[in-house]
Amino acid sequence: MTAHDQQVDIAIVGAGAVGIAAALALAADGRSVVLFGRPAAPRDGRTVALLDGSWRLLAELGVVPALADKAAPLAVMRLVDDTGSLFRQPPVEFYASELGLDAFGWNIENADLLAALAAAAEAHPAIRIVPHMVSGIAADAAAVVLTGADFEPIRARLVVGADGRKSRVREAAGIAAQDWSYPQVALTAILGHRRDHREASTEFHTRSGPCTLVPLPGRRSSLVWMLEPREAERVAALDDAAFARRVEAQTHSLLGAMTVEGPRGRVPMGGLSVTRFGASRMALIGEAAHVFPPIGAQGLNLGLRDVASLRQVLRSTEDPGSETAVSAYDGARQADVRLRTGAVDALNRTLLTGTGGG
Template sequence: MTEDIYDIAIVGAGAVGISAALAFARDGFKTVLVGGLDARRDGRTVALLNGSVRFLEALDVWPAISAEAAPLETMRIIDDTGSLFRPPPVAFTSREIGLDAFGWNIENATLVEKLTAAAKDYDCLTLLAQQATGFEVDEAAASITLVTGETLKAHLVVAADGRNSKLREIAGIEVKTWSYPQSAVTAILAHERDHRETSTEFHTRHGPFTLVPLPGRRSSLVWVTSSEDAQRLAALDDTALARAIERQAQSLLGAMRIDGPRGLVPMSGLSVSRFQSPRMALVGEAAHVFPPIGAQGLNLGFRDVASLRDAVVDAHDNGHEPGVDETLRQYQRGRDLDVRLRSAAVDGLNRTLLSGMIPADFLRGAGLLAISNIGPLRRVVMKEGVLPHVGAPRLMQGVAA
């Protein structure tokens, strides 16, 4: 392995890592994906917003994914905080901004399976189901040490190895972490009534309670609540939990039953001081972690990959190999503002729900009323939510080349 120098080495075989491998292999770069593939089902889904759909279309994997996903044509928000400034329910429809759907909801494990199947079709993509234990850099390339003791070299290493990233630690990139007094209960549900392709989010005093459509009369649940209450809910049997969910959902979808795996996820956040170091770029949860609110997490990770791909292609067009400093500086510029604004927005919404302070309730209620009633503002917010237009990577603009 030491004699073989790859253009790109990706460490981490989750959805973000595999999509990075596909993006670079699609462009003809000699690529290796390092990591064990994990498709465990834990009741978690992802709403792939319009920008991510365009990205996956460009990678030629969308037809296989869409067959297992449900469209999100309407997004409904209901204030269930009991606030004095509680606004009326508001609904946003994708047709208002010229889209068939804001996005598509699919189980995480199914998404990973479909991406993995596509990765096996590229001759220039090598899959190594091993763990990386070391990382070194010299002027010509980076070296990755595998758990077997073997090493491989690459001009650029992409760290997609999650929130506890080993590569980020070795590179000495500083991180800031924080936690919330909350956990998320996740589950797959079957229900009596049609969801009508509508995602419903109840804002409660302990966090958002969100039901997102799946194919058929099924939905996924993300119930963010206090850590103590989440532990209590997680301890219930399927029948009792389904009744609790139905009550919290105000019987909106009728009788419910648990129809898949369940999960319990403590709420936490992570940010990094920088998104790159010599011959390394951070993507996905190696670069940012925040609560599962607003469907931003994995979509942000896909934007990381598409943005890094743009920087690498630009370097190649100028006669440079992928790991040059200018490539990494361009990537840093492209991600810094986007990630920090999204992280701040999600953190701010979550904290206003928890605060219970009258000024915070007033601002949140007034903001929702303004978005609901002011047409141009409403459309701008919807468009920015599903596909940021300022600095959007090329593969998310429908540009396949």
């Protein structure tokens, strides 16, 4: 350690939703936290459906009041077999009330969620935000030193990699990852519509993947539509009015005439899984540790469960980067992450079977 290095308990690399949530959770437990990265998300029509457990974690972290009027409850989940198969199943509906819940979860624009989390982190006295990229990560037995062009080196007892799919932390920890792509692109948009969504999310399962409408406050819904790449390019090139008509046709006019609200997005689909969730005083959370297509609202919810697990493990450990703590975190995440990644991959490949994809 040089005289200039600053020491903290935990450094989090990556200020996406998962990284900021981790900063808030660990700071609430009395740890000194440095959060690296610039918290911002583009408005590209992307929303996240946060399931009940995630919402409760966000409530505990104090961000729900800032989200309440921007999020819509998901009281009904409807699945529609839209594959055109001769033996197609009738639509299936699940009601939150059957589980004694008001809602399965809440849907919110990614950009609004990020803004609320960032405001809470900025206001937290135990979190220091360094709005820069980390370029160097070197671990020794007692700490990890993080360096970058725009800040003084920082030593942390634990480094949390929340730095997304191309994680540098994962690489520095020597954790092997397997990644793959699917012959699909997801188109995202926010749509206004004439009919009420009645708090129901509808997933149309087509042969190129799901086309899902998820409620937002008012007569608005978000769209995640997975298409074969060339078709996605054609649909993305439509102007807003033609795009809205195309979505209305694809969703069988379930919500009536539609209009596009704001910018649209396009995300190539892929997956990633890791062999371990931590090593050498580093732990991986969110998309640094797992990526899969947006089917059944799993990705960020799984990332927030990473946060809850890490927090739980660290509560009983003095040194947050100790081998015991990192191994306990790894053990705690193996089953949940493997189960979700495997299930979403299998469902997606089943839908793609017969289209020449997969």
